[in-house]
Amino acid sequence: MDRLASRVAIIGAGPSGLSALRAFSQAEKNGEKIPEIVCFEKQNDWGGMWNYSWRTGVDEFGEPVHSSMYRHLWSNAPKECLEYGDYSFYQHFQRSIPSFLPREMIRDYIVGRACASDVQKYVCFNSVVRHVEFVADQKHFTLRFHNLVTGKNKSENFDYVIVAVGHFSVPNVPSFDGIDSFPGRILHSHDFRDARQFTNQNILVVGGALSAEDIALQTYKFGAKSITISYRTKPFGYGWPPEIEELPLLTHIDGRTVHFKDGSKRTIDSIILCTGYKHHFPFLTEDLQLHTENCLYPDQLFKGIFLQRQPRLAYLGMQKFYYSLPFFDAQAWYLRDVILGRISLPEEEDRASDIRLWRERGKQLSGPSEVDLLAAAAMFKLGRVHKQENILEFRDKLFTSPFTGTPSVANPICWIDAKDDRIL
Amino acid sequence: MDRLASRVAIIGAGPSGLSALRAFSQAEKNGEKIPEIVCFEKQNDWGGMWNYSWRTGVDEFGEPVHSSMYRHLWSNAPKECLEYGDYSFYQHFQRSIPSFLPREMIRDYIVGRACASDVQKYVCFNSVVRHVEFVADQKHFTLRFHNLVTGKNKSENFDYVIVAVGHFSVPNVPSFDGIDSFPGRILHSHDFRDARQFTNQNILVVGGALSAEDIALQTYKFGAKSITISYRTKPFGYGWPPEIEELPLLTHIDGRTVHFKDGSKRTIDSIILCTGYKHHFPFLTEDLQLHTENCLYPDQLFKGIFLQRQPRLAYLGMQKFYYSLPFFDAQAWYLRDVILGRISLPEEEDRASDIRLWRERGKQLSGPSEVDLLAAAAMFKLGRVHKQENILEFRDKLFTSPFTGTPSVANPICWIDAKDDRIL
Numbered sequence: 056m057d058r059l060a061s062r063v064a065i066i067g068a069g070p071s072g073l074s075a076l077r078a079f080s081q082a083e084k085n086g087e088k089i090p091e092i093v094c095f096e097k098q099n100d101w102g103g104m105w106n107y108s109w110r111t112g113v114d115e116f117g118e119p120v121h122s123s124m125y126r127h128l129w130s131n132a133p134k135e136c137l138e139y140g141d142y143s144f145y146q147h148f149q150r151s152i153p154s155f156l157p158r159e160m161i162r163d164y165i166v167g168r169a170c171a172s173d174v175q176k177y178v179c180f181n182s183v184v185r186h187v188e189f190v191a192d193q194k195h196f197t198l199r200f201h202n203l204v205t206g207k208n209k210s211e212n213f214d215y216v217i218v219a220v221g222h223f224s225v226p227n228v229p230s231f232d233g234i235d236s237f238p239g240r241i242l243h244s245h246d247f248r249d250a251r252q253f254t255n256q257n258i259l260v261v262g263g264a265l266s267a268e269d270i271a272l273q274t275y276k277f278g279a280k281s282i283t284i285s286y287r288t289k290p291f292g293y294g295w296p297p298e299i300e301e302l303p304l305l306t307h308i309d310g311r312t313v314h315f316k317d318g319s320k321r322t323i324d325s326i327i328l329c330t331g332y333k334h335h336f337p338f339l340t341e342d343l344q345l346h347t348e349n350c351l352y353p354d355q356l357f358k359g360i361f362l363q364r365q366p367r368l369a370y371l372g373m374q375k376f377y378y379s380l381p382f383f384d385a386q387a388w389y390l391r392d393v394i395l396g397r398i399s400l401p402e403e404e405d406r407a408s409d410i411r412l413w414r415e416r417g418k419q420l421s422g423p424s425e426v427d428l429l430a431a432a433a434m435f436k437l438g439r440v441h442k443q444e445n446i447l448e449f450r451d452k453l454f455t456s457p458f459t460g461t462p463s464v465a466n467p468i469c470w471i472d473a474k475d476d477r478i479l
Numbered sequence: 480m481d482r483l484a485s486r487v488a489i490i491g492a493g494p495s496g497l498s499a500l501r502a503f504s505q506a507e508k509n510g511e512k513i514p515e516i517v518c519f520e521k522q523n524d525w526g527g528m529w530n531y532s533w534r535t536g537v538d539e540f541g542e543p544v545h546s547s548m549y550r551h552l553w554s555n556a557p558k559e560c561l562e563y564g565d566y567s568f569y570q571h572f573q574r575s576i577p578s579f580l581p582r583e584m585i586r587d588y589i590v591g592r593a594c595a596s597d598v599q600k601y602v603c604f605n606s607v608v609r610h611v612e613f614v615a616d617q618k619h620f621t622l623r624f625h626n627l628v629t630g631k632n633k634s635e636n637f638d639y640v641i642v643a644v645g646h647f648s649v650p651n652v653p654s655f656d657g658i659d660s661f662p663g664r665i666l667h668s669h670d671f672r673d674a675r676q677f678t679n680q681n682i683l684v685v686g687g688a689l690s691a692e693d694i695a696l697q698t699y700k701f702g703a704k705s706i707t708i709s710y711r712t713k714p715f716g717y718g719w720p721p722e723i724e725e726l727p728l729l730t731h732i733d734g735r736t737v738h739f740k741d742g743s744k745r746t747i748d749s750i751i752l753c754t755g756y757k758h759h760f761p762f763l764t765e766d767l768q769l770h771t772e773n774c775l776y777p778d779q780l781f782k783g784i785f786l787q788r789q790p791r792l793a794y795l796g797m798q799k800f801y802y803s804l805p806f807f808d809a810q811a812w813y814l815r816d817v818i819l820g821r822i823s824l825p826e827e828e829d830r831a832s833d834i835r836l837w838r839e840r841g842k843q844l845s846g847p848s849e850v851d852l853l854a855a856a857a858m859f860k861l862g863r864v865h866k867q868e869n870i871l872e873f874r875d876k877l878f879t880s881p882f883t884g885t886p887s888v889a890n891p892i893c894w895i896d897a898k899d900d901r902i903l
Contacts, residue, residue: 226541
């Protein structure tokens with residue numbers, strides 16, 4: 056950390072990669088000298104996860120499809136919880152809008168800030184990073200990448216590497232006894248695209264987190280006959296409509312019949328595995344890979360960013376997050392200041408103590424409502440109360456921007472009846 | 480080629496990789512000294528494409544699923560056309576069986592010969608090859624692989640590399656105007672698993688080759704309401720049942736309505752893209768990659784095997800094949816004899832002339848019926864005649880083994896009524 060880094064690689068131009076680009080470009084705008092930056096983006100556009108694709112499995116280049124978005128996804132927390140501090144929703148849309156937004160509007164907002172910064176010049180699109188290793192005797196990283204359009208491979212050296220590839224892209228897909236002879240459709244939420252494919256079906260949703268909750272709601276909204284949610288730990292316990300029920304974990308599958316721990320069984324047409332995602336970095340050498348479950352403070356990352364055994368490798372956005380966009384900004388600005396030499400990282404042992412301290416504190420939290428980020432946190436908590444009050448109406452509630460004081464305005468149509476993905 | 484190769488890597492333990500292993504083990508059995516062999520297999524079992532998996536997209540390790548098999552797949556040519564010369568169906572099953580076999584029986588036969596050879600000792604399972612490059616000054620290949628179970632990476636050097644990864648695993652997925660707003664299910668045949676997922680649906684099958692033909696038949700057999708096959712070049716023209724029709728290529732999609740070149744339109748529930756596969760070798764450096772469409776004689780491969788610009792790199796089974804298993808054997812035995820020094824490869828210019836000659840000859844063939852391999856070819860041709868006569872009954876016909884003279888025996892139940900995937 057003792058010299059100004061001359062070359063920085065950013066892997067991914069999704070929300071966290073774009074925060075990093077914004078952080079550097081703001082410094083440059085203020086007359087500061089910044090290192091040479093190259094951002095490698097596998098897709099042909101920026102926005103990462105927010106780029107909806109009708110494709111599933113592998114894409115037109117044989118690469119695994121990155122996006123896990125479905126057509127009718129809406130945000131599951133008020134937009135006021137994920138507003139950028141330096142670029143408000145009002146500034147972007149030039150009008151007051153509702154608090155809960157469809158996918159396309161959130162993408163428009165994220166990409167809008169990127170366009171307003173002069174950062175596109177840093178991004179190599181259609182470029183997938185195949186291999187990164189640290190060359191110890193030369194004290195740099197060698198990064199090999201592949202251009203999907205030209206078919207060319209190239210290697211370049213960098214002083215810092217920022218891994219901003221997200222962690223909601225590579226599905227965690229468990230198996231169950233008898234699943235290999237289930238005749239119906241089996242898919243992971245990663246491959247869920249349009250709820251209308253499940254109209255009139257009896258659906259099994261496996262999982263106890265946000266995907267399970269929202270995909271159950273989606274399939275209900277678009278006319279599934281019945282939805283059974285199977286949980287491992289505990290039920291959501293919302294005031295579900297009668298078409299949605301919660302049962303403990305499935306034990307085995309026999310033809311179309313799914314059996315559950317409590318002895319009950321259901322006849323199922325399609326199984327949707329909402330069983331989470333992996334932190335997956337096959338393009339990094341073993342010593343550079345982060346191994347973690349989805350949690351608030353992954354081990355081996357100082358300040359949640361710098362890899363303990365090689366702090367010139369930084370990860371952005373690898374946490375379980377509640378305030379995604381401003382959280383990426385906070386990480387990106389800190390990271391930038393380290394790379395610019397404004398902040399010095401402590402010695403290895405002190406970093407280790409700091410990691411231990413924060414992981415201990417994290418363990419004492421019982422849930423997201425205890426993470427306090429002032430106004431945003433208060434709204435986030437209120438959103439959760441609304442959900443408990445009425446799971447079908449929580450997205451019609453209105454909040455006020457903590458940055459600009461702009462109040463939201465109501466949708467002309469409530470969420471349960473809004474069945475296209477237009478911009479509101 | 481001037482010395483006995485000391486180390487040979489085989490990538491893939493599917494049918495073609497197993498043919499290579501068999502070829503070497505037969506030489507060893509005859510007392511011959513063979514090189515050290517390491518076969519890298521990404522799956523936890525051998526059999527390659529023939530290992531059915533309920534999974535689609537990526538597997539439990541985040542790797543793209545290899546298999547494109549569906550549950551009720553049966554061979555589409557008589558088994559007598561794909562019999563191993565040194566291991567007959569009669570020898571394996573110890574009885575006479577029908578000519579057309581379900582997937583599970585063909586896998587059993589392929590794996591049966593592998594088990595009868597002492598080749599398992601050569602195979603590293605759960606091992607995915609990430610990178611192969613030729614190190615010119617050391618005159619060897621460096622191959623980096625990753626153990627999916629242990630998470631460890633390792634590099635090793637080899638004198639020869641045999642690429643036996645198949646070419647029916649990475650789907651070719653074209654886009655069509657309006658496809659991104661089609662509300663129904665869209666999948667490539669690679670992800671087709673069970674025809675019962677399409678019962679009572681109106682299906683669009685896009686494609687003009689074997690997958691399109693067979694998936695149309697499958698969905699008909701399991702009760703699809705209607706099947707529209709959309710072809711680019713020409714219709715199959717079989718005597719389809721009234722539920723199956725053929726239309727020219729689709730032009731665009733508007734909601735659930737698909738429009739075709741001839742002006743007709745159909746309302747569709749699911750679109751199955753039977754649009755073929757890519758020859759895809761992202762783990763090889765650019766100079767080692769074969770670029771070809773699916774054809775009888777890919778360019779740049781001497782005898783269809785040895786890469787012209789680097790003949791220590793060999794490809795097995797990269798052709799459009801009709802007699803798959805014995806064809807892999809023929810290639811594997813030839814390749815083995817080159818590596819053992821029994822056959823010397825001609826100089827580069829002579830190899831180039833030979834490639835040109837065969838590609839010219841290939842172009843003059845109008846179709847597979849003109850490829851003459853004596854008895855197998857005669858049966859293959861007859862199978863095609865049967866298909867034209869009755870597309871629903873061609874799999875009930877019986878043939879006789881060209882190697883053993885063993886006649887097939889009839890199924891107790893005809894194909895159209897056989898709706899599970901048991902061994903017959």
